[in-house]
Amino acid sequence: MNPFAAALLAWFDEHGRKDLPWQHPRDAYRVWLSEVMLQQTQVVTVIPYFQRFVAALPGLRDLAVADEDTVLALWSGLGYYRRARFLQRAAQICMEKHHGELPRDFDALADLPGIGRSTAGAILAQAYGLRFPILDGNVKRVLTRYLGIHGHPGQSAVEKVLWQHADALTPAQRTADYTQAIMDLGATLCVRSKPLCENCPLSAGCVARRDGLTAQLPSAKPTKAVPTRDTVMLILRDAKGRVLLERRGEQGVWSGLWSLPEARDQDHAWRAAQSFASIDDAQALPSFVHVFSHYRLKVEPLLFDGATAQQRIADNPTLRWCNPDERAALGLPAPVRTLLQQL
DNA sequence: AAACCGGGGGA
DNA sequence: TCCCCAGGTTT
Structure with missing residues (x-):
């Protein structure tokens, strides 16, 4: 054996x-x-x-x-x-x-x-x-550390190597006990953080222990390059200091929250702004990036001051002019709230 | 707030 | 074949 x-x-x-x-x-x-x-x-x-x-x-x-x-x-x-x-x-x-x-x-x-x-x-x-052989999360942790295998265990190439080792190390005798033993070791000693290597029966031959890599193995899931999307947020502000908010749809991020009207570039932003209000001037505010788990959103805020509301907006349930007190009572995305507070 | 987890299923 | 997801717990 x-x-x-x-x-x-x-x-x-x-x-x-x-x-x-x-x-x-x-x-x-x-x-x-x-x-x-x-x-x-x-x-x-x-x-x-x-x-x-x-x-x-x-x-x-x-x-x-x-x-x-x-x-x-x-x-x-x-x-x-x-x-x-x-x-x-x-x-x-x-x-x-x-x-x-x-x-x-x-x-x-x-x-x-x-x-x-x-x-x-x-x-x-x-x-x-x-x-x-078996290869659950406990076994992956024990094997990546003991053998010093780098790379996220969820990656197919890494997982393939792990299966090969799991198979090679599984003994023909006492397989049931061995299977229980390697799961127990992963669950009680070779735990994710602060493993108890002093008590581990495998520490003498463990690569991670030898090289001080127990905190690095198993390798973390690679943070995949998230795509960046661009958007222009329209800040239409009237003479009373009210800002036009639009309720977002049920699909996608910030569903149902009140946010700023958006356009995909400056050109569309102008056209959209004119449909909402009488506009004669715009000021580009500093852009910022908001990070989601699955993408980055680059926001270019465009401030239209002195807007005069179009009457028909009063009838639209997804659009409303709000002063700061009213905004406080609504659900706004955190970056939008921050942006408006900085005005 | 983010990582984690075995298998299923869609891309 | 690769990659994302579920859904509650742990860190």
Whole structure:
């Protein structure tokens, strides 16, 4: 057996979790259920949900014939309810196509909804002791650190390398214990921040530990270059100091908020401004950039002072002239509020 | 405020 | 094949 697996198993014998509810009794249905729950939630949270679930639906057949509402009620509080539906659909498929049992065949297992490569491997290893690797978030963290693998684990090239190592390191003996051990290590010692390397059975051979890179690995998700969009914001101000606001649509950013009328360039801005009010002068204010999660918005504010309102605006429910007090009571995007306060 | 997470599904 | 998303928790 390779030294990595041997050290991990020795640690597991002394410190691993051997009393989890899905380990006693250990069957494929219970392992499957626990793995799906653990995809989204930590062990301590999962335990009461798991116990309630198997008390109500102790076997695959019970799950297959249960009301969908019952299944969702048992899942209630865990989030990702789509997975509860996948779970039940998979159980129904097993009743129809696999004699009421989870298949022992990897491809048949991974074909079921909600079961991918890692969950299929976990079920085969934990329930049947077959030698299949797993690669969940814990394992990715342990392997990137131990082997010093750089690059975001979500990138396909990195993930491919990780699967190769996961496979190579998985021993043919005690596969179920090994699988539990590497997940336990990632969950208890090799945690995301401030790992407890002093207690780790793998620290002697760990590249990240040796090179002081535990805080750098696994590599963070690359911050993708976000596109920049340009917009001109029209500040139409009348003699009383009121500013024209426009309510944004339901789609897109700032939906339903009151904001400034916008145009895609200065030319369109002029034309738009004249449709709203009688205009004779404009002043370009300093542009600024507002950062969203998915794009950057470069705003060029254009101030039209001394505007005289067109009468028809009074009838338009998405346009209104507002003084500062009225603006305070409306929902405005933060950068727009800041911009208007600086006038 | 942002990262995280296994699998599904759309680009 | 790549990339984004869900939806609640952790940092």
